């Protein structure tokens with residue numbers, strides 16, 4: 001007997017090999033207007049804005065006044081190399097899918113068996129499996145199983161693997177598993193560029209103040225001062241983001257996880273039915289004291305912290321052959337498939353203690 005045709009179906013690649021079709025299908029659902037790209041245009045403008053002043057300072061101060069072609073060439077090469085590397089990682093962040101979530105071969109039974117699944121069938125099947133209906137396991141907006149650490153971005157209207165945050169500056173896209181190394185690389189290059197410009201500008205300003213009669217024209221010291229001021233501001237602003245992300249990588253957290261203490265509730269062991277809480281418990285169901293307990297625990301429980309070396313290798317993938325080339329050019333390539341992550345072996349014990357404390361505060 002032939003199977004009835006479903007009203008709405010998910011096309012599934014049963015070979016489980018080529019997933020590029022699904023990336024494209026998914027991305028086409030994300031509708032962006034021209035104004036979403038305005039912050040990116042402003043970012044590109046800010047990246048190019050210092051170059052006229054930089055040329056003036058390098059030529060007038062280092063080449064013509066100091067007559068030091070070696071310093072001129074070194075500064076020129078460093079500045080352009082750092083900015084080129086920043087543009088490479090910026091393009092990766094803008095053009096690459098941050099981490100598509102889709103039905104694939106590893107999602108096993110319902111798909112592998114039928115290949116084509118109706119909406120009603122999908123819902124019924126999901127309800128029959130262990131805990132796929134849990135809000136942390138299935139996205140009811142994208143209708144896809146949600147892997148570990150994946151989150152739904154309400155602005156992009158889709159789920160993203162190991163979502164870090166939504167970034168309006170980089171083409172109004174999310175930063176996720178596949179673009180996070182490039183994002184950190186971009187922050188590093190911009191911070192290094194700003195710091196380098198600050199150093200050479202301050203050096204030129206000091207020389208100009210100490211030797212006012214030898215300065216070629218009055219405009220050059222103004223450009224030096226402007227570059228120094230802008231360099232300090234950008235070094236501090238972008239550098240503070242970079243320091244924060246270095247902390248997040250070292251402790252193996254995403255921005256979403258670091259700012260959302262109640263995500264821990266997804267991982268705690270089942271609580272007694274007498275507490276009358278959902279499984280997993282929802283933030284709004286907890287009392288004031290229980291919320292305080294969760295916030296306190298969030299400062300110590302690092303679900304995926306497996307030691308700083310492995311945490312860094314997980315993001316940048318430098319254990320791969322020639323991994324350093326990727327690391328240098330685009331910030332490496334993340335290890336793993338972005339769907340499952342090794343957990344901190346101590347986390348389960350800490351979560352059990354958290355569950356016990358929640359029960360005590362009930």
Ligand SMILES: [Zn+2]
Nearest residue numbers: 139142152159
């Ligand atoms: Zn979703």
Ligand SMILES: [Zn+2]
Nearest residue numbers: 153156166174
């Ligand atoms: Zn987003």
